[in-house]
Amino acid sequence: AQSVAQPEDQVNVAEGNPLTVKCTYSVSGNPYLFWYVQYPNRGLQFLLKYITGDNLVKGSYGFEAEFNKSQTSFHLKKPSALVSDSALYFCAVRDTAAGNKLTFGGGTRVLVKP
Amino acid sequence: GAVVSQHPSWVICKSGTSVKIECRSLDFQATTMFWYRQFPKQSLMLMATSNEGSKATYEQGVEKDKFLINHASLTLSTLTVTSAHPEDSSFYICSASDRGKNAGELFFGEGSRLTVL
Numbered sequence: 001a002q003s004v005a006q007p008e009d010q011v012n013v014a015e016g017n018p019l020t021v022k023c024t025y026s027v028s029g030n031p032y033l034f035w036y037v038q039y040p041n042r043g044l045q046f047l048l049k050y051i052t053g054d055n056l057v058k059g060s061y062g063f064e065a066e067f068n069k070s071q072t073s074f075h076l077k078k079p080s081a082l083v084s085d086s087a088l089y090f091c092a093v094r095d096t097a098a099g100n101k102l103t104f105g106g107g108t109r110v111l112v113k114p
Numbered sequence: 115g116a117v118v119s120q121h122p123s124w125v126i127c128k129s130g131t132s133v134k135i136e137c138r139s140l141d142f143q144a145t146t147m148f149w150y151r152q153f154p155k156q157s158l159m160l161m162a163t164s165n166e167g168s169k170a171t172y173e174q175g176v177e178k179d180k181f182l183i184n185h186a187s188l189t190l191s192t193l194t195v196t197s198a199h200p201e202d203s204s205f206y207i208c209s210a211s212d213r214g215k216n217a218g219e220l221f222f223g224e225g226s227r228l229t230v231l
Contacts (some may be wrong), residue, residue, distance in 0.1 A: 034220075039227070041227060043120070043225045045222075102160070102220060104157045106157045107157050109155075
């Protein structure tokens with residue numbers, strides 16, 4: 001069975017500082033990995049995905065993530081956080097051996113302080 | 115990009131009534147749609163997988179008679195919460211898989227907040 005872990009419930013960072021949101025996964029096949037962001041009372045917005053190819057994936061709004069197969073991690077990063085990045089972030093994995101079903105991590109709330 | 119629309123965004127109903135939530139793929143055909151439930155400050159829990167023209171596949175612990183799912187066309191899936199009770203109050207989110215150029219990627223609706231009084 002596939003699973004995703006986001007070890008931090010909340011991450012606090014000052015505006016302008018680097019932001020990292022951690023994610024580790026477990027799958028039986030090859031993983032498709034995703035990051036989504038959710039603002040209050042809204043659906044999920046896609047940030048980026050890793051399917052294959054370069055381990056460093058660049059996505060929307062200046063975010064990027066690095067796929068590390070040996071550590072089974074897919075941490076989300078942004079070099080310089082903005083107050084507007086404050087939101088709930090979800091990591092998700094799709095096991096290629098398990099169809100299109102996405103499994104989500106528990107979510108990490110990011111608070112960027114001015 | 116592909117757009118998924120959910121309606122209504124908000125709904126308040128009395129206990130015992132049924133509520134229907136629609137999920138539409140606006141600019142692509144979706145053979146598969148997924149319905150999630152999200153409790154406050156929690157992650158998304160997959161409720162069921164909806165396949166066009168066939169019965170939905172429900173996750174363990176989800177009552178199929180309570181949460182009726184219909185996927186009658188390639189652009190529309192509906193979730194009906196039957197005989198709703200206050201414990202059914204939640205944020206429901208659908209997602210759709212694009213069978214076309216973005217095959218394999220999931221697109222999410224804006225969610226529907228259900229409050230049962």
